[in-house]
Amino acid sequence: MGVDLIETLRSTGAAREFRPDPVPDDVLARVLDTARFAPSGGNRQAWHLVVVQDRDKRQRLRDIYLDTWYEYLAQGAAGLVAWAPVTDRDAEAAAVAKADEMRQLAAAGPGGFAEHFDEVPVLLVLLADLRALAAIDRDLPRYTLAGGASIYPFAWSILLAAREEGLGGVITTMAIGREADTKALFDVPDEYAVAAVIALGYPTKQVTKLRRQSVAEFATVDSFDGQPFG
Numbered sequence: 001m002g003v004d005l006i007e008t009l010r011s012t013g014a015a016r017e018f019r020p021d022p023v024p025d026d027v028l029a030r031v032l033d034t035a036r037f038a039p040s041g042g043n044r045q046a047w048h049l050v051v052v053q054d055r056d057k058r059q060r061l062r063d064i065y066l067d068t069w070y071e072y073l074a075q076g077a078a079g080l081v082a083w084a085p086v087t088d089r090d091a092e093a094a095a096v097a098k099a100d101e102m103r104q105l106a107a108a109g110p111g112g113f114a115e116h117f118d119e120v121p122v123l124l125v126l127l128a129d130l131r132a133l134a135a136i137d138r139d140l141p142r143y144t145l146a147g148g149a150s151i152y153p154f155a156w157s158i159l160l161a162a163r164e165e166g167l168g169g170v171i172t173t174m175a176i177g178r179e180a181d182t183k184a185l186f187d188v189p190d191e192y193a194v195a196a197v198i199a200l201g202y203p204t205k206q207v208t209k210l211r212r213q214s215v216a217e218f219a220t221v222d223s224f225d226g227q228p229f230g
Contacts, residue, residue, distance in 0.1 A: 015168025016113040018201030034161035038154040046132035050125040058118035068177030070102040085143035121201035168203035
């Protein structure tokens with residue numbers, strides 16, 4: 001009997017700690033075979049996955065990840081939301097300049113998920129074909145979001161399908177910060193963008209309760225500042 005849909009939706013959090021057990025290829029194939037039914041604009045399925053198995057490429061991907069990770073930590077330490085589309089760019093630049101301090105602090109300890117990224121059982125580089133995305137907000141004078149609606153449901157479907165196999169995982173975006181290096185590492189054509197690197201494995205623990213806002217905190221009636229819904 002499979003996992004309960006509602007329970008799965010309410011308890012699929014980010015897993016970043018995994019047992020060392022490898023994930024068999026047939027298990028991963030079943031996950032992807034289910035996830036491929038995710039919705040996408042025009043059913044164009046504008047995604048491509050690179051399953052990273054080569055040890056050297058895994059280590060190089062880890063180093064790419066870490067370059068951006070320490071910049072992320074530095075911005076958080078400065079009280080900023082890292083790379084927020086609306087932010088104080090001067091404060092952001094000052095924070096990023098301290099990324100090496102974060103690297104040195106990490107080097108003094110055992111390291112966490114980021115430092116051991118290459119050891120994650122499954123690493124999937126998710127690419128988006130920019131020729132196939134109906135990015136209706138492409139020319140608006142703000143950050144574009146719409147194209148992701150045809151890509152990230154697929155990423156989420158991978159995590160949901162993984163639960164059926166006893167796996168956990170997380171969608172990471174640090175490699176996008178060094179997209180040119182990431183694309184070069186995996187021989188990615190120019191017309192594709194790096195959308196994420198998905199990490200999967202058998203989690204050391206399964207989250208049973210997630211902390212989220214109540215419906216009334218994010219849903220309003222008839223206007224942004226309308227009465228809370230629900």
